[in-house]
Each structure stands twice: as structure tokens, then as C-alpha cells.
Amino acid sequence: MGACRYQGRKDRIMPRANRRVRSRTLPVKMLLASTVVMLWGTTMSHAADVTDYPSLVEHARALATKPYEPRQVELPPALQGLDYDAYRDIRFRPAKALWRGADLPIEAQFFHLGLYYDTPVEINLLTADGVRRVDYSTDLFDYGSNPTPTDIDKSMGFSGFRLHYPLNRDDYKDELIIFHGASYFRALGAGQWLGLSARGLAIDTGERSGEEFPAFTRFWIEWPRRDAHQFRIYALLESENVTGAYSFLVTPGDSTQTRVEATLFRRGEFAKLGIAPLTSMFHYGEEVPRPSNDFRPEVHDSDGLLIHAGDEWLWRGLVNPAQLSINAFQAKQLHGFGLMQRDRDFTNYQDLEAHYHLRPSAWIEPIGDWGEGSVELVQIPTKNEVNDNIVAYWRPKDGLSADKPLHVKYIIHWQHDELAGPEYGRVISTRIARSNNPEGNHRYVIDFSGTELNALPEDAQVSADVSFPPHFVVAEQIAFRNRETGGWRLVIRGKLKPDAEKPAELRARLVGAEQKAMSEVWTYTEPAS
Incomplete structure (x- = not known):
């Protein structure tokens, strides 16, 4: 129940001068760059014969008719039993980044398997020459104080990846979007620091039976053009009870946008479906006295849930409850919802490391009519700021049936200065x-x-x-x-x-x-x- 914060809390970027980025939609065939640049550490792959979104949908549909087979890999002894600090000591070598020195707008770096990141993720590239799998190699990583593992097959895979893009200045590529752990991902706009996360799907969040965490098990990244301002990623989502095909179109900017398209198939039984879930952290805020052992007036990634439904805007301030709290806000015509960080005054945080005043808000803008349902807010007691304890998602009234897939589209706006909300008070x-x-x-x-x-x-x-x-x-x-x-x-x-x-x-x-x-x-x- 709830959501573990998968990324270390000190993984930040330094804010730099804002620069607005032009965005436009490019045809898929134009996004597939020529392979004049030698493909780095890759192997030709059939990867379920996925070459675009329709073929990914058909692959997810076929998997839903079969029993779930979790992907597993036996880690070598050097990687078994790592604690948090030992795992964080394994770092990707930036000089080995995919597309480094290729005069392309983005680079890709990868996360190592280990600790609780024990589900191997296959990462593929969609190129003009076909689908190529990114191969694992120990040469890609600095293992710090850990022994370097040996005798590992190059097909072992990774635990996730991140794309880098010059968000804040032309000569440096910042973290743009990160996929790491289950179906968690998060993005940044110009001048922002890593904060709340989005998820592909939430299953049985807050239920007594326990929460199921679907995972992205395969990715397909489209080879970027030199003049690209948008970047496409496809992902396969799997769990015991659901499969899904996902498309992410990432548009960098002051408020980076992630346009999500998902087609979901029911594979088994579950009680509750959460669409477009967001997860965040709220330790304490202005409504309660600060703990005597902490100098900071407030500690949170988000301070409220905002909902726009019908002709009404609704604000629910977040709390750190004494016991599990679940609230449902009914809606017949949802225009949007989000976990927001409205308070941007540094004096209300006083944290020179975490920079909570620069954490992004995430606003979900539905595309099309989502029908009736409710926005659910789950708040979980926490004694510190380490783990996410806030979850918000859309729960459709009709759920996900066994005989009909659910198709949804939405845009996630990763906002800072320009926040969603009414023009009045x-x-x-x-x-x-x-x-x-x-x-x-x-x-x-x-x-x-x-x-x-x-x-x-x-x-x-x-x-x-x-x-x-x-x-x-x-x-x-x-x-x-x-x-x-x-x-x-x-x-x-x-x-x-x-x-x-x-x-x-x-x-x-x-x-x-x-x-x-x-x-x-x-x-x-x-x-x-």
C-alpha cells in the first residue's frame, strides 16, 4: 500500500537560466534518424516485432490472454545484498551516454540492476535500420567501492533509463525524463528540481488486499532527429492482472509536457483501477507546528490536490494523517487534476539542499471525455521525508472490463511558475x-x-x-x-x-x-x- 520513493532524494539538477523551448509534432518516419552514427552497444532485436504504437497494442493484447511470467534475472554475487548506499555507489559513466558526441539533441543514460530494482528492463531503439536492443556492459558503469561483476550476459538489461536535454543552457544536457522502478517516471522543466513522480497505472491502492505495482518491462525509444524538439518513447506495462501499451511524447520547455496514450487490457482480478496516478511526499506544512528536531518550517514535494470538474475548481490541502486516509471526489466532467506545489517562497522551507520551493507541480489534462468517475486522494502516515506518502489518480466509474480494452489519452504538465488554476481566488x-x-x-x-x-x-x-x-x-x-x-x-x-x-x-x-x-x-x- 502506498508508494516507495524509488529515486534517491539527493538526485537533483542545478537550476539555470530559463529558456523556452519551441515544440511541434513530427511525423514518426522523420523521427527515425539515419544510422550514419555507429550504433553503440546494440544488437538487432525482434523485440516482439514492435515498430510503432499499433503493433505494441497488439502485443499487449496477446499477452493479456496468457499467464503472467515475471521477468527475473539472477544477479551475480557482487550485486546481491547491496544496501542503499552501496547501490547508489554504482553510477553510469556520462562519457558512455548513448548519442554522446553524435550532435543530437538528447542523450540516454541507464540505471543498473540491484537493491529493490530487481526487475530487468529491456531497452530498444527504433532506428531506420530496424529495432536494436541496448546491450548491458560493465564498461558503462563506475562501481565505486563495489567489486565489478564478471561473467554477465549482455542481454541482462537495466533497471531503467533517463533522457538528458539542454533544458537550461545550450552547452549542458540536464535530466529531462526518468523511468526507474515499476511504472514510475518523472520529468523536469527549466529551472526545476526533481520532485513528485507519475506512474503508468495504480492497482488496488489503499485496498486491504494490498497494492499491485505494474511495471514497464520493455521500452522502445525512437532515434531522434538533429532538429527534434519532441521525443517519443513506447513502453510495455505488465503485471499479474493487467497489460498495457503506452506511448510517451515528451516536449521539453519551461513546463515540460508528457503526452501519454495508453491502451489497457485486463488479465486477472482486481478491485480498483487508478488512471494517470501521481505520487508525492508531504511530511508537514504550515497547518501544524514544525517538529522540534527540524529547523525547516515546511517539508513537502506538493502541498495540495487541485481538481477542475464541471464549472468548479476544488482545492484540498495535503496532510500527514495519523492513519490511512482515502478521499474520493466525484466528477462527471473532468477537466483536470494535479498535485501542486503552490508555495514557492524559499523562506517557508529554508532547505538549501532539497530546494522544495523549486519542485514541479504535475497537472493532468485529459484528452477526450473520460466519463464519470472520481479523483481519489490517498494519504499515508509518514515519520520522515524519505518515502512518498501521497497518491492521487482518476478512478473511472466503469473500471476495466475483461472483454473490452480501455483507451485513454492525457497530457502531464510539469509546471513551476505558471500553475493550473482559476483566474479568480x-x-x-x-x-x-x-x-x-x-x-x-x-x-x-x-x-x-x-x-x-x-x-x-x-x-x-x-x-x-x-x-x-x-x-x-x-x-x-x-x-x-x-x-x-x-x-x-x-x-x-x-x-x-x-x-x-x-x-x-x-x-x-x-x-x-x-x-x-x-x-x-x-x-x-x-x-x-
Whole structure:
């Protein structure tokens, strides 16, 4: 249950001057470059005869009719029993990067098998001469203090890969997108530092039966053109109960975009399907006092879940719950959702290593009508910042049937300065003052800010619109101008009834004349004692 953070937390990039990148769609046949450049460490491969997305779909369809056969490899003694530090000591040699010195816009580097990365991943190249498998070699890696393994077949494979691209300056290729561990991947825009991850699929997240982690087991990377500004990757997803064909079109920029197309086939039984899952970390934020043993005011990769459904924008601030928390937000017309890092003020983090104020937000933009369903938010208790403890995904009402594949398309926007959200008031902070007196009320202080909202005159008719269940009592609700921020503040004083046995879902927003919405909807779960 939940999501392990697969990438070391210190794997960052240094931010440099922003540079916007032009993007355009190129025909597949133009993306396949000539092989004038000698193919590096590769072997001709049939790789299930996959040469494009339709052939990958047919391959995934055929696999769904067969029992699952997990890919396994016996690691040599030198790679068995590695701890975290020993595994991190195995580093790819940048000078050995695929396409290094070939005057192409991207380079590829690869991750070694070991530790909990024990599922071999086959990586292929789609070239003008056919499909070629990237061969494993110990020459590609610096093993640090570890002994160099011997007698390993070149077909052993890797545990993942990453593409590098000059995001921030022309003479240096930064990490652009990383695929490493199960179906996890994450991308970066200009000036960003590695943060939250996306996943190919979520199966039974938060279920008592335990979560299943489908994995990308094979990749096909299209050979890039010299003038390319977009890059195509195909991937085969497999697990005991599902197969899938994936296409990723990566467009670098200030907000890098990953256009995803997936066709899913049911192979076995499971209870819950999560589409376009995002995973992040939330240790603590502004709504609680910082731990006495930590100098940092806040520690998180994301601070809220944003949903746009119908004509409503909804904001749910993240928490580190005392126990597993699952919330479902129903939607008939989903326009988008995402895990956002809205707070960009370094003074609220004070972390010169992690740079949480530069972590990207990830916004999911559905392509086409996704029908009815719900955005589910899973929050898992954590005592530190090491592991991801936040998961958000779309759960379609009809799920995935055994006799019909599910086809979805969406774009992931890896955002920094330009965040998705309404033009009017957005929640910028939530602070809670809890009464120590059982007879007293808690205070929920929500600050809103936005171009339209902040431009209102002092005497504008703005009021608080608050909804709550019968087992919660509100003593006061008031909205007023916050002269320090230029925005507006909404304050709720209230508490659960003494006999309340279940949590209370609170909703609040700012409204103007005739109940016109002046802000997105703030939501919060007041836990039962």
C-alpha cells in the first residue's frame, strides 16, 4: 500500500537560466534518424516485432490472454545484498551516454540492476535500420567501492533509463525524463528540481488486499532527429492482472509536457483501477507546528490536490494523517487534476539542499471525455521525508472490463511558475488553531489570492459560503480583506459535536453578489477524535 520513493532524494539538477523551448509534432518516419552514427552497444532485436504504437497494442493484447511470467534475472554475487548506499555507489559513466558526441539533441543514460530494482528492463531503439536492443556492459558503469561483476550476459538489461536535454543552457544536457522502478517516471522543466513522480497505472491502492505495482518491462525509444524538439518513447506495462501499451511524447520547455496514450487490457482480478496516478511526499506544512528536531518550517514535494470538474475548481490541502486516509471526489466532467506545489517562497522551507520551493507541480489534462468517475486522494502516515506518502489518480466509474480494452489519452504538465488554476481566488495558505478547551472552537484560517479577487475594492460585497455536515457545529464564518497580502481571508470557528463518531467534510469559498463564485472551493476533513 502506498508508494516507495524509488529515486534517491539527493538526485537533483542545478537550476539555470530559463529558456523556452519551441515544440511541434513530427511525423514518426522523420523521427527515425539515419544510422550514419555507429550504433553503440546494440544488437538487432525482434523485440516482439514492435515498430510503432499499433503493433505494441497488439502485443499487449496477446499477452493479456496468457499467464503472467515475471521477468527475473539472477544477479551475480557482487550485486546481491547491496544496501542503499552501496547501490547508489554504482553510477553510469556520462562519457558512455548513448548519442554522446553524435550532435543530437538528447542523450540516454541507464540505471543498473540491484537493491529493490530487481526487475530487468529491456531497452530498444527504433532506428531506420530496424529495432536494436541496448546491450548491458560493465564498461558503462563506475562501481565505486563495489567489486565489478564478471561473467554477465549482455542481454541482462537495466533497471531503467533517463533522457538528458539542454533544458537550461545550450552547452549542458540536464535530466529531462526518468523511468526507474515499476511504472514510475518523472520529468523536469527549466529551472526545476526533481520532485513528485507519475506512474503508468495504480492497482488496488489503499485496498486491504494490498497494492499491485505494474511495471514497464520493455521500452522502445525512437532515434531522434538533429532538429527534434519532441521525443517519443513506447513502453510495455505488465503485471499479474493487467497489460498495457503506452506511448510517451515528451516536449521539453519551461513546463515540460508528457503526452501519454495508453491502451489497457485486463488479465486477472482486481478491485480498483487508478488512471494517470501521481505520487508525492508531504511530511508537514504550515497547518501544524514544525517538529522540534527540524529547523525547516515546511517539508513537502506538493502541498495540495487541485481538481477542475464541471464549472468548479476544488482545492484540498495535503496532510500527514495519523492513519490511512482515502478521499474520493466525484466528477462527471473532468477537466483536470494535479498535485501542486503552490508555495514557492524559499523562506517557508529554508532547505538549501532539497530546494522544495523549486519542485514541479504535475497537472493532468485529459484528452477526450473520460466519463464519470472520481479523483481519489490517498494519504499515508509518514515519520520522515524519505518515502512518498501521497497518491492521487482518476478512478473511472466503469473500471476495466475483461472483454473490452480501455483507451485513454492525457497530457502531464510539469509546471513551476505558471500553475493550473482559476483566474479568480486561489487558496494560498491554510492554518488551524485548535482549542485546548473541549468547550471551545477550532479556528480555520484560509487565505485566498488572485488577480481578479485582489483587484476588488475595499467595500466589495464578499462573503463566506461554508457547508458542513450535521455533526459539525459552526459558531462563526467571516470573510474580510487581508491588507498584508492584498487578498482575502476566510475564518471559520467550529467543532465536531461531542458525540460525533465520524470525520466532518468541510467546504468553503468566497462569493460575491448573488452567490457568484469569487474563489475556488477549499475542502478539509476534520478527523473524529
